[in-house]
Amino acid sequence: MKDAYDILVIGGGPGGAMAARTAAEKGLSVCLVEKRPAIGAPVRCAEGIGKELLQEFISPDPRWISAEIDSAKIIVPDGTSLQLDPQFAGNEVGYILDRKIFDRELVWKAAEAGSDVQVKTRAVAPILENGTVKGARLEFCGKVKDVTAPVTIAADGVESKFARWCGIDTTIPIRELATCAQYLLTDIDIEPHTTVFFLGNTIAPEGYIWVFPKGERSANVGIGISPRCCGPGRRPKDYLDRFVADHFPRGKPIECIVGGVPVCKPLQTTVADGLMVVGDAARVSDPLTGGGIYNTMFTGKLAAEVAASCIAQGDCGCEALSVYDKEWRKSKMGKAIERNYKIKEFFITLSDEKLNALVKSISHINLKEFSTFTLVRELITRNPKLLLELKALKDSIS
């Protein structure tokens, strides 16, 4: 590790890896630091990503693809199910990855492109000069070292502290965090190419339970819910344990993980003088689904591209870097976040009865031809009693 780079990347997940790789490919000197001792572990993810979305960044490789998904199913409290083809189900089906291998592949690619990589190395403070971020103080194995860079990219995930230290408020409002638990269950009967989403206020208040296949007889079975509904005996793990006892009583967990997923609006600003924030740290995960792999890769890559041109022009101030902020907000991803935030806000108000009625009303029609917008229109015509609520939703996303 040198004393100075063009770009310093904090965090070795998919966002940081894409940023480091992109910067290195543009000929910049770059260092990626990861606080954990190993890239890819522990996994904090349900591991789903859309096929086409993934292929924007990397060719699929069976070494890090656990399962291919060709349909998704939504099941509401009364047992009615709605089968969706992957195009309609959105970005969260297609592949179920093996993030342990996938994340390593991405960091390898960054290293191959020329990026330095340091693990077990934690940013403990930004280096600030007159309010401008000039790099970070790093700590590794008891040693402390200052590394300077005209641009620092904070890709430090949901538990991000770096942007906060630089003056950006990153606090997630408590009602807008999905608190999650997940088992990797083996020896269970599943449909190995279908993702299943269970909805309902009794089983997963303001959230859902997912079953994402990891193989013929294993799956990520997890839950994300609102902290508002949590308390002793009503934590995500408690809800999940009840679900597993009901649905997969003979399943054997080979992994138990927990985590938080931002389902809030993205940060007000994702740039400052000398600083860019990407991925979960920027709160750009999808507020409806909680999916974040694509969004973090997209923002990581875009941040490095903008940083490269700012460095070339010798201006890495907030104004110059804000091209990144503007670009992602007006991108397809940015628009989807905005729309899905509104859909989520509607969705969490639904009682089980309304959920049942809505899904029942469209469970027998062919959804292949539908967009989110036409789906809502269809729901309105079929659910006159819910007209007011649905109309508001339709107006907000149109």
Added chain:
Amino acid sequence: MRLTIHREICGYCGACVSVCPEGALELIDAYLEVDEKCISCGICTKACPLGALEVDHEGRL
């Protein structure tokens, strides 16, 4: 009144860090650290997927 971290329960996921209004929590690999900025507001106890965090007045939130 103070925050207790039940380390035998903690899954070191960092969910609590993201909701702390004071920036008092930090996840250092598998170790959750709380510093003097903690005001024992209890918000983090709600975010924890496992119930590893506790303050005296969680019920008042």
